[in-house]
Amino acid sequence: MSDNDGPIIELRGVSKSFGRQHVLDQINLAIETRKNTVIIGRSGTGKSVLLKHIVGLLRPDRGEVYFEGQQIDRLSEAAWVPIRQQISCVFQLNALFDSMTVLENVAFPMTENRRGRLDRDRVRELARRCLEIVGLAGFDPKYPAQLSGGEKKRVAIARAIAIDPPPKVILYDEPTAGLDPQRSDVINKLIRQMQATVDVTGVVVTHDMKTAAEVGDRVLMLYSGHFIADGTPAEVLRAQDPRVRRFAQGTAEPSDISSLLAEQE
Amino acid sequence: MPRRNVMSDPLARLGSGVSSALARFFLNFGRFWVFSGHAIEFIPVELVGLRGWRRLLPQCFYIGTRSVPVIMMTGTFIGMVLIVQGWAQFDAAGLTDRLGAIVVTSLCLELGPVLAGVMLAGRAGGALTAELGTMNVTEQLLALRSMGADPIRHLVTPRFLACLTLAPLLTCYANLMGTLGAFVVYAGVYGGDTEPFWYWITQTVQVWDLGSGLFKSLFFGGAIGLVSCYNGFHCDPGAQGVGQACTQSFVISFILILMLDLFLGLVLNGLYDVWYGFRPLI
Numbered sequence: 001m002s003d004n005d006g007p008i009i010e011l012r013g014v015s016k017s018f019g020r021q022h023v024l025d026q027i028n029l030a031i032e033t034r035k036n037t038v039i040i041g042r043s044g045t046g047k048s049v050l051l052k053h054i055v056g057l058l059r060p061d062r063g064e065v066y067f068e069g070q071q072i073d074r075l076s077e078a079a080w081v082p083i084r085q086q087i088s089c090v091f092q093l094n095a096l097f098d099s100m101t102v103l104e105n106v107a108f109p110m111t112e113n114r115r116g117r118l119d120r121d122r123v124r125e126l127a128r129r130c131l132e133i134v135g136l137a138g139f140d141p142k143y144p145a146q147l148s149g150g151e152k153k154r155v156a157i158a159r160a161i162a163i164d165p166p167p168k169v170i171l172y173d174e175p176t177a178g179l180d181p182q183r184s185d186v187i188n189k190l191i192r193q194m195q196a197t198v199d200v201t202g203v204v205v206t207h208d209m210k211t212a213a214e215v216g217d218r219v220l221m222l223y224s225g226h227f228i229a230d231g232t233p234a235e236v237l238r239a240q241d242p243r244v245r246r247f248a249q250g251t252a253e254p255s256d257i258s259s260l261l262a263e264q265e
Numbered sequence: 266m267p268r269r270n271v272m273s274d275p276l277a278r279l280g281s282g283v284s285s286a287l288a289r290f291f292l293n294f295g296r297f298w299v300f301s302g303h304a305i306e307f308i309p310v311e312l313v314g315l316r317g318w319r320r321l322l323p324q325c326f327y328i329g330t331r332s333v334p335v336i337m338m339t340g341t342f343i344g345m346v347l348i349v350q351g352w353a354q355f356d357a358a359g360l361t362d363r364l365g366a367i368v369v370t371s372l373c374l375e376l377g378p379v380l381a382g383v384m385l386a387g388r389a390g391g392a393l394t395a396e397l398g399t400m401n402v403t404e405q406l407l408a409l410r411s412m413g414a415d416p417i418r419h420l421v422t423p424r425f426l427a428c429l430t431l432a433p434l435l436t437c438y439a440n441l442m443g444t445l446g447a448f449v450v451y452a453g454v455y456g457g458d459t460e461p462f463w464y465w466i467t468q469t470v471q472v473w474d475l476g477s478g479l480f481k482s483l484f485f486g487g488a489i490g491l492v493s494c495y496n497g498f499h500c501d502p503g504a505q506g507v508g509q510a511c512t513q514s515f516v517i518s519f520i521l522i523l524m525l526d527l528f529l530g531l532v533l534n535g536l537y538d539v540w541y542g543f544r545p546l547i
Contacts, residue, residue: 055411081413088411095408098399109412112316112419 006069008033008169008201009054014063015225016049023049025225026063031169036195036202038216038233040209040247045222047205048092051171054203055087056080068168088160088167092174094152096144096159103140106130106158118164130158133197134190150183157190161198170194172204176211188214209248213237221247293499300417300498301491307415307422320423328389328424329431333438336384340439343376344368344446352455362461366469367546368447369440373474377440378432379526382485384439385432386518390493393424394514397497398507406498421498425490432486433479440478469546477533481526488521 007030016024023046031037041047052058053065056072065073072083088109096105107127110118118126131137134154144152153175160170172191176184188211194200204215212219213233221229221236221244229236229244237248246253311317347368355364397420400406409416444466451457493514500510537544 052407057407057410077410077415084411084413089408091404091408091411093403095404097405097408112412112414 006033007031007066008068009203010066011050011053012064012066014050014053014060014065016046016053016058016061022225024053024060027225027227029220029227031201031203032218033201034195034199035217036191036204036215038204038206038212038219039222040206040212040219040236041222042247043207046225047207047222048173050222051089051173051203051205054169054171055084055089085163086167087169087171088163090153090156090160090170090172090175092177094144094156096152096155098144100143101140102131102136102142102144102147102155103127105144105155106162109159109163126164127158127162130162131155133161133193134158135186148183150179150186153179153183153187154190157187157194161194161200166198167200169201169203172202172206174206174208175204176206176208181210184208184211185214187211191215209237209250296499297491297495300421300495303417304421304425304491304494307418308426311418311422311426317423320419321426324423324427325431327392328385328427329434332385332388332431332435335388336381336435336439337442339380339384340372340377340442341446343380343439344372344443344448345450347371347376347443348447348450348455352451361455361457363465363469363546364457365444365447365451365462366465369444369466369470370474370546372440372443372447373470373478375478375526375530377443378436378478378482378485379522381436381439381482382432382489382522383519385428385435385486386489386493386515386522389428390489390514390518391511393490393493394497394500394511395507397421397494398500398510401498401500402502402507416498421491421494424494425487428486428490428493429483430486432482432489436479436482440475471544473537473541477529477537480533481529484525484529485522488525489518492518492521 009029009031011027011029014024014027014029015022027050029050039047039050049058053060053073054067056075060073063073064071067083067087070083072080075083097108100108103124107123110123110126111120128137128140131139134157136151136154136158139147139151139155144155147155157170157172157175161167175187175191179187191202191204192215195202202215204211206212216233219229219231219233219236220227223243228241229239231239236244239245239248243253311321348364351364351368352361355361355367397406400420406416406420409419448459448462451462452459496510496514496517500506
């Protein structure tokens with residue numbers, strides 16, 4: 001937990017470009033402790049890029065990133081290690097290690113590189129407890145290839161919390177992408193449960209409005225490198241900005257329709 | 266006077282294409298050495314800790330043990346075919362007794378290490394690139410970094426070490442099976458005398474021949490490990506990207522093996538001449 005009530009993560013004027021493509025343009029964002037912040041936006045608008053800046057997998061071209069008041073965007077890989085022990089990631093493709101069993105995957109963050117150097121039995125016990133939390137008790141000996149999409153996602157969430165002490169922040173990248181509505185609902189409830197039971201701050205990137213409404217305490221919409229909406233899920237759903245409204249209702253942009261019609265002609 | 270459009274000039278376009286290709290080459294070359302340095306830097310810590318050995322031994326199994334049958338088979342056939350190709354010439358000169366010695370010398374000096382290297386590049390190098398490339402495109406490398414683990418230490422150093430140390434062992438298998446294959450054809454197909462076959466081998470083949478071949482294979486193994494892992498780590502997204510990286514890995518490894526073979530051959534032959542002088546084989 002953060003010692004103060006200020007933002008646990010802060011991005012100040014963050015810009016990022018890939019070649020001539022400007023993905024983030026002077027982004028300012030303060031993420032509140034113990035709240036779920038959801039970032040919505042169309043595919044390819046830079047939501048995942050933003051998330052990767054928070055955990056140091058990408059560095060900003062301009063601007064600064066802070067974690068608990070400490071500037072982290074210029075740290076070396078070695079200096080990132082203690083920060084990354086407090087920020088866990090659930091990747092869009094789950095990123096489970098194929099060659100390891102479910103239990104080994106979940107235990108990996110504790111066995112490989114953690115402070116405290118827990119003994120093997122304790123690590124296994126903690127990993128099993130994390131699997132129980134996500135409702136996958138008894139899945140220990142299975143391999144990722146033997147799991148369904150929803151189960152893989154739950155293992156990824158179990159791995160994200162499998163740190164002793166638990167992480168302060170979990171970053172979820174498209175947690176319900178590719179899942180059916182029922183499994184998506186399970187994952188949404190699990191994200192809420194993480195916030196309550198592990199007392200963790202959540203940052204969720206999604207293009208699923210249902211997920212945003214269910215898990216978010218605060219929702220922001222990223223569009224062309226800027227935030228164009230910021231509020232509670234209900235406020236964003238009622239937004240007057242046509243770009244936000246169209247996204248919330250799932251209607252295409254006029255420019256997309258016209259280009260489609262032009263192609264047909 | 267109207268201005269010429271520079272880009273419409275074929276020479277200017279060629280120049281710009283060449284310069285961007287050169288820039289890409291030097292960028293990749295620099296990256297490769299930084300990557301390699303990083304992998305080598307972790308060798309001492311990996312060898313000291315128990316976890317390092319836990320990562321290394323399975324790689325030795327996948328890269329080494331599983332390559333043994335294919336390398337033994339290749340070595341056997343090469344030994345056999347060298348006897349087939351050499352028999353008529355040596356028979357005409359009345360020197361068939363010496364044929365085995367010549368074949369085994371060429372196996373130890375050149376064919377054993379080069380063949381073992383090429384087979385290792387094809388079998389294990391391709392698999393390494395495919396494995397790491399898939400891990401790359403499915404975000405597993407990012408996941409490792411996000412958990413505070415260094416992907417190069419966890420994935421590259423053990424694979425590099427396994428290739429480096431096992432290439433000489435695999436070369437021994439290729440040499441051994443090549444010699445046995447040569448003997449089978451020599452005695453079984455052409456009915457050559459068996460005693461002079463082994464006698465001339467012991468008189469002709471020196472520890473230097475075997476040692477210089479194994480020394481070269483160390484470099485081949487190291488090059489295969491680093492090139493394969495580098496290509497896996499830097500492949501383009503998607504199945505096509507992984508496939509291209511695998512092909513590229515094999516082609517670069519193969520060319521590197523031949524280049525290193527030439528360079529090391531020159532150096533080692535030069536050293537032999539300085540230390541021992543000229544050695545007639547026949």
